[in-house]
């Protein structure tokens with residue numbers, strides 16, 4: 001997935017020990033048509049597909065906030081927000097010094 005520079009950068013930051021950002025991913029099922037684009041495009045496999053084809057936010061902790069899903073949803077049914085605060089502080093402590 002080398003064509004997704006933001007995701008790569010986020011992972012690179014994580015690899016350097018930088019705090020990772022937490023994401024809130026909201027899918028508006030009233031707008032969603034279950035096309036599956038977001039599920040297919042997500043480089044981190046954040047979504048599962050339910051029995052009707054709708055995306056389920058199964059692994060939000062893996063989201064890098066690349067916003068591919070949000071930008072490519074034809075129905076504007078996804079909103080990705082960065083939560084305040086940081087995660088990975090425990091890893092930072094382990095890898096610090």
Ligand code: SF4
Nearest residue numbers: 032033035036038073
């Ligand atoms: S890309 Fe948008 S419309 Fe398609 S499944 Fe995902 S949320 Fe639903």
Ligand code: SF4
Nearest residue numbers: 042063064066067069
């Ligand atoms: S912003 Fe969307 S496409 Fe990017 S990692 Fe998060 S859930 Fe996946």
